[in-house]
Amino acid sequence: MLFRDLDFSAHDGQIWQITGANGAGKTTLLRILVGLHGFYEGEVRWDGPLAPSLLYLGHQPGVREELTARENLRYSQALAGQSGDVDAALDALGLYGFEDVPAGRLSAGQKRRIALARLWLGDKRVWVLDEPFTAIDQDGVARLDARLREAAAAGTLVLYTSHHRVGEDVHRLHLSGAGAEVLA
């Protein structure tokens, strides 16, 4: 068993940071929340259907190496039904000039940035992000940090796993073998 006695409710405009040791079940918890993982006991309730408002970024960035940065993001956008400008989103993450480069020739951090560009496309009110801060440099962390706060201020619910803390008023959920606890 990964965790038990887990009980929390998250609301619009909040940022939730999920922490825990490696193997504590952070990724599994997020997969349960978005409906990808079905083997658990308990209940996950969303206010209304989740799919139309969900933006889920998994542990793997979901970027295919054969496609260019722009093709990858265009497909993600079409699939998720987001309306923003793809080139502007790539530009916001410092990928200007790399739009037509196959993702296979980019670095791990740049691939992660292609996936993160979805956060700049808008239209989603629930963000579930698995380790969004891995592999990106300080500048990227700063941009992402600002983006998460900006989105929460506009009413988006952000749930993410990472050891990086976004601001002081972030809600924290700590997973450990003994049980899960909510830290203010």
Add this chain to the structure above:
Amino acid sequence: MSAIWWASLRRELTLIWRAPADMVQPLFFFVVVVSLFPLGLSPKPELLALVAPGAVWVAALLAVMLSLDGLFRRDQESGALDQMLTAPVVTVVPVSAKLLAHWLLTGLPLALIAPLLGYMMQLPVAVLDTLMVSVLLGTPTLTVVGAIGAALTVGLNRGGILLAVLVLPLYIPVLVFGAGVVRTAQDGLPTDGLLAVLGAILALALSLGPVAVALGLRISAGD
């Protein structure tokens, strides 16, 4: 919804086009396996014409099956599969586009080259069109049914053998009727009935298959 389907189809075609080895490999396998028969068996025309329907069909079937092992693997490894499963459209939409793209760039070329291989195997020229139509009707079924196995085994490290065990029994009807049509045509008998059976199997596979593939992917993602 149709916009998502077109975007998916475009993506899948681009993906295969950028990695042409995946497309050429089944075709190469098909040609090589059929060409080995005259070498291993005997170059006698009567003998070759006798085994030709079965040989061409078995080779086509294995070529399709081998190409399916990697159908969802790279999407799963890259995390793109999770995107499809959490998207606000039913998973059948991206899945059906993927299956169509896969058939267009692997099954269809097999059907187009089949008459040439049939001719090499000493099939009478009058039968070659029946051979092509039978492969044309049979390969989409092989793709869809095989994709169900590929979806269920995508999370496993060495899924190839399990895929074969799952899928080959389901391929048997297609093989029996596919090779049967060509043999019937060789005997100069009408083939409409058998082609209709192949078409019916295809209709069944197309209507239920994509749903089964989508469910299989969801099961694979959940553990």
